[in-house]
Amino acid sequence: MMLQAVLLASLAVVAHGTICCAPQQWEGFKDYTIVDNSGGERGLQYYSYDALNQRYALSTNYTDNVSSNKEIWDYRQGTGYRINSDKQTCESFAISGRFPANCIPSGAAELGPLFYGFGTDSLSALAFQFNDTRNEFQNTVALVTRRDCVPIISTTTILRPGNNYLYTLGYNNVFPGIRDATVFDPPSYCRKSAMTEVNSLYKALRV
Template sequence: MVQIHRQRYPSRMILEVTLLLAGLSVASGSICCPPKQFSAFQYITFVNSRTTARALHSFVYDRINQRYLVSSNPDDNFFIGTAKVIYDYRKKVGYSINTESKTCSKFPVQGNFEDQENVCVPSGADSLGPFFYGYNRNRLNSLSYTYNSTAFDGRQQIVDATVTRDGCIPITITTTTFGGKGGNSLYTVGYNDFYAGLRDDTFFDIPSYC
């Protein structure tokens, strides 16, 4: 397993990165999708002519219940850190929670879960051929695809996704968005320490102070 140095990031940074993630949409239908529930670490890089931002956070994906969670400040003992943001598409509500300061704020969630997830490879994607990570018998067989997408504000995008050949587990997803105030932008998500299923059923519990 590849090791990642886990740095701490403030809740504001994690929320901004989460909003970027939620702004992506893909066409209906798919070539393949990862497990309906999973958790992983995401290392994110966002670059345009004005800004460079990097963040490491934990990500919990629950397609069955149409919700996902991102959390900042993970450490070696806890997968979920002190700051987390939950998007619940069935209830159309989101929660920004800080368990250390015991604060919580709600916000409306718009759109459909299927339009926001951006982890499936959509139908119509063009294959870029097989890729291999690792060495000899320990290598990881993967496939890469490219496809067009549309941002929430209508800007055009090109997405390059690399997933495992078995299971469609995401490895890297790179999105190039054209235009906007900061000019063209590059948004890259790398996945690490992937776990199929939910590590803990309490991840999505809403605290009483919300």
């Protein structure tokens, strides 16, 4: 479940007002580190974010820019997929709730402007801190570019009874837009898996 927390985390799920939001369509790499009472985990994900159509896709644990594990989350369709292209396996699951917006919520405290690098190579950024207490206590410090609110780094502490979490996300090689929209299309064997599940359920109901 440690990894699942990172898969869903961008900046914040925003319901009431924002200071700024990332572009509605972008792609890039997320380098994540998670630590809890049982140990830690590190990995690299390629992330395609499409707020216009309320969906995102990610490929996990890249090695030499190759990954066989992929997830597609389509909130408009209410369906997600967990895919292993090497084994050609596909698990579908239902999705509910609000699409996770890449935004800084209106109640966030600004920690001050800053920049990376120097001179003409400097990147101007803003840092914010905010809490989320709807389901559990979360404290996040997020750094975004001053222009366009593109995520740079975020660190989140989650307090749970008996097990606290710390995870960090570093974003790199971010590009605007979606270069290939088929990244959101499940492979053909996903549809075959879905038909197998339907047929199995039908047979069980007839018994």
